[in-house]
Amino acid sequence: MTIDEANRRATQAVLESRPVLVGTAPAAEVIAGMHKHLILHAGPPITWARMSGPLRGAVLGGVLYEGLARDDREAQALVERGEVQFAPCHHYRAVGPMAGVTTASMPVYVVENRAFGNRAYSTLNEGYGKVLRYGAYSDDVLQRLRWLRDVCAPVLGKALERSGGLDMKNLIAQQVQMGDEGHNRNKAGSALMARLLAPHLARTSTRSDDLAAVLTYLADNDLAVLNPVMASCKAMMDAAHGIAGSTVVTCMARNGTDFGIRVSGLGDAWFTAPAEVPVGLFFPGFTQDDANPDIGDSTITETAGLGAFAMAAAPAIVKFVGGTPQLAVQSTLEMYEITVTENPAFGIPQLDFRGTPTGIDIRKVVKTGITPRVNTGIAHRRPGIGQVGAGLVRPPLACFEQAVEAFAATLP
């Protein structure tokens, strides 16, 4: 099999994938190997010593949330004694936005890829402002996480079960026709999710207060669908992983210090380089100086042909991440240069329903020097603060150069 054939097989798996959001469950119940002293995080592997501020903040919050410590000083001491293990979400078929911290008792969405049988997981979106994923861990942040665990996830889970599962491929296809790129803009997708689930929520909720609270959660959060979209992209890209001879990128992820990628034909290896600092628009009171380097597993959306790759479909996003509607179109057009195929299921109306650019080829990236574009949220570089803006970034070319070298070494 030639490299091109292997890449066609890999991207065909992406196109054939049928991710369905089937339910919610505590992470430890569905993620094999999950335990109380294991904290999953976004991006490639990293030690506590090298973690950036927002990831450290989220880790401390995770320790407190699991009841392993009474305050942040105790939590930090516990971590420094080595009593907490760290691993990338990606090693456990999971993805998490920004810090991506996922602990044993946190509820996760379960996405099933009905074409291939593999599953993927992602936490529930916490909403805006001071939230764990941006490194905040105050009492109100933890209180919100407990409500997600005790009320929101079980209520959503029952509704999802009754619905027979939410067809995420169809939902993503619709949102791409409604001005979302599926990463930083998920307004239409979140509204569709709320509308689709509402009747099932009404049929399965036994407490009307909880029902109203969950419907309010869905009504107030334009990112509610981001986490299911991410898990769907993870399920799609896992189906494309492990094809011998393929140079297609199946994962791009950042831990706030390093940017890392994995490649279909290169097994479990990560190819990493220092993460760049995103450039974008900042909330009042914050500036570029407050920005942490790039962080989060949400680049799984770009990896699967969404996010900045689908930006032509989402011209209104420039009000949030900066740039112009022309830049949005150019972003997508440029990404066709470094990808293997187009996903006809995700047709972009503005480009005459051309499918989103899909399947980044490390060879094309290195040959053209065009690195993937990424839309992203921006975290404050200190722990405990939260989101300060949103913007645009690219991974370091070095990740792709290393991958090409490693690939070359596998050739006879």
Add this chain to the structure above:
Amino acid sequence: MTIDEANRRATQAVLESRPVLVGTAPAAEVIAGMHKHLILHAGPPITWARMSGPLRGAVLGGVLYEGLARDDREAQALVERGEVQFAPCHHYRAVGPMAGVTTASMPVYVVENRAFGNRAYSTLNEGYGKVLRYGAYSDDVLQRLRWLRDVCAPVLGKALERSGGLDMKNLIAQQVQMGDEGHNRNKAGSALMARLLAPHLARTSTRSDDLAAVLTYLADNDLAVLNPVMASCKAMMDAAHGIAGSTVVTCMARNGTDFGIRVSGLGDAWFTAPAEVPVGLFFPGFTQDDANPDIGDSTITETAGLGAFAMAAAPAIVKFVGGTPQLAVQSTLEMYEITVTENPAFGIPQLDFRGTPTGIDIRKVVKTGITPRVNTGIAHRRPGIGQVGAGLVRPPLACFEQAVEAFAATLP
């Protein structure tokens, strides 16, 4: 005051309008002059003898729904004896899609223009397929109307009351950024409406079966928000009506036989000409030969700068009405040629957030020969059948020529 000044005043009223969906009520309770033997219809005034098939079908359905006859033959006899009065919805501050038939006991949405205090009304959307507004009147159609009256409208009304009113100006602004043009495509707006109302529905519904049924109604109908959008446009355009010396069109409407317009500075006069037959895409089993001439008050959306005027914002609509995404952009660009101003509240992302073309000037239409563009549903020309497709149409130039002549006659 010059004509241009008068037109600026008229369009300023449109831009300053703040339509808010405040509730639902039986038509006879809120529409002054409504009574059991009065049937409101879309478009300019028309007699039974000149009504087209779908309007006749809807009238018969309205008579049956009000319990004035036991079957369609009795209903027709009643009408032919002159025991039913007809009047345009527009004469009663109301608008109705397609046939637009509105009777005394039908529930209507109440939209309040909070900038000027005027109100406007529109029936609840029935959904797709065999529905009264397309001229169907079988038992299941009437059954559905009774459910809208007895369950859906009261449940929605209570939720709207609790919400403090749905800000329709804001909702329309959002949907225009989400691929809707507010006339034939209302998918995003309907999802937003469902999502915004769901928590209030959960707080106010006392019967969980009814709650689930209403949430299902909102989940299944991508046109649910069309009728509130139409009433909002009516409230906006009524605020612009009656300004002496203004040549701005404040109403365009069709009854299936005639197309009619009204002009701000020309009082209650209608300027009419035979309606064109829309050209478009047809459902399986139907062709252009089945199409009725243009029908409905939904052109109030174009009159207010939405629909075909905002088509650049809705490239995905071409899959439904025909044409290409390029045509969608051209439609909007062309409409700037015949309008007075742009509505900054309705920014089109694809055109760098330029406001939708607003305030059709009869002088510009006649001078350029460019008639307004209209997106529309297409009814079968025979009564009792329903929708057969969707497409594009324009009003006859003669309406505007007559209006210009009438205006000239008012000048000293």
